[in-house]
Amino acid sequence: MTNQISKADPILGFTDRITVKLDLDNMSFRSARYWANLVLRKYKLRGYIILKSSKKCYHVVFDRYVSWDENLSVVGWVAILSKSLKLKDYLGMQCIKMSSTLRVAPKGEKPSPRIVYRYGNQEHAVKDFLEFRKLIKRIHIFSGFPNVENQKTHSNHNKNRYNNSNY
Amino acid sequence: MPKRKPISKQQTEAIRTYIKQGYSANKIQKKLQSKGLGIQRKRLLAEVRKVKGTKPQAYTQRYTPKKYRRVTPRARRPVYSGKHIAVYRYATTSRYRVVAKKLGLPKAYSARFEFYGNGKDLAKAVHLALTGIVPRWEKPHVECSARAFLTNPYKYGEKGMWVDKPNIES
Numbered sequence: 001m002t003n004q005i006s007k008a009d010p011i012l013g014f015t016d017r018i019t020v021k022l023d024l025d026n027m028s029f030r031s032a033r034y035w036a037n038l039v040l041r042k043y044k045l046r047g048y049i050i051l052k053s054s055k056k057c058y059h060v061v062f063d064r065y066v067s068w069d070e071n072l073s074v075v076g077w078v079a080i081l082s083k084s085l086k087l088k089d090y091l092g093m094q095c096i097k098m099s100s101t102l103r104v105a106p107k108g109e110k111p112s113p114r115i116v117y118r119y120g121n122q123e124h125a126v127k128d129f130l131e132f133r134k135l136i137k138r139i140h141i142f143s144g145f146p147n148v149e150n151q152k153t154h155s156n157h158n159k160n161r162y163n164n165s166n167y
Numbered sequence: 168m169p170k171r172k173p174i175s176k177q178q179t180e181a182i183r184t185y186i187k188q189g190y191s192a193n194k195i196q197k198k199l200q201s202k203g204l205g206i207q208r209k210r211l212l213a214e215v216r217k218v219k220g221t222k223p224q225a226y227t228q229r230y231t232p233k234k235y236r237r238v239t240p241r242a243r244r245p246v247y248s249g250k251h252i253a254v255y256r257y258a259t260t261s262r263y264r265v266v267a268k269k270l271g272l273p274k275a276y277s278a279r280f281e282f283y284g285n286g287k288d289l290a291k292a293v294h295l296a297l298t299g300i301v302p303r304w305e306k307p308h309v310e311c312s313a314r315a316f317l318t319n320p321y322k323y324g325e326k327g328m329w330v331d332k333p334n335i336e337s
Contacts, residue, residue, distance in 0.1 A: 005259060005274045008331040010296065013253040015281055097308060099281070101253045108331075132250050135286055139252070143294040 012105035012136050019125040020045060020062040020074050021100050025086035032058040033117060035078055040120065043074050047120025049130075051102075051113035059102050059113055063126045071100065104133050105140040112137065171207070174214060178204050182211070186218050251310065252289055255279035258301035260327030266304070273333045278302040280323070284313035292316045301327035 258278035292313035
């Protein structure tokens, strides 16, 4: 057995126990929105935002603060019904760490998640999440992460995609 | 603030006589004003209560319309609001690599710091973690305040480096 390691910057994320957060990997935008709407209605979570973290990967943050038990219940419900193995892994990690985390800063070649959709109320958990996200982004820029300038943005990513293809 | 004149003997006597006659506070005030013995409303009411031996009403805000009620200032949000910055990835240290070699473990372990505190402390703590302080492999998930981490970083971690997920080929 051989294992190789290469140096990398740590990732910055947002962590808490009272905000409902979903990490929907390997899912189209439509199905991410479908699951977000379904959860919103079932658990009366008031509103949500969807962030695109990379191709076919979305993060959802809901507006109503909940207890840790309810948080796990919501994520577990979506994980079981959507049959998403990645979301089940995410739920398992939440249980181990006793808190849920969403990435905010860039990770390797992936840019930082950007907001692609908003729905309903945005005054409580969503507002606080966005404030904290701003703080983390500022810390990421000013704390001297070596590869900040070379990191991709979504717009650069799309530009490169169109340049490479025959548009 | 200028000191107010104490209530004169004339005023107190007049108030007592009017109370004996069964006058209300409003009527007493008007009578005093007409006699040139005007008195501040607040002091008059206090004097009337003193003579009658009654206590002031409790929770007078109840009688004030909601829009005019005095609002207590909002409590400041505490620094510990339950929201943390997570600094996470795989990490490795020289001490861990020796153990990993002996036990045949992967060369890196999943590690994370969870910091809370004010913005300045958080920025400094993240910067310090970036310079090469990683959580110990015995306790890879560390939750602490940014200020505590800044004062004593080696209590929560040790020298090492952040690495990518190790590629394991068997």
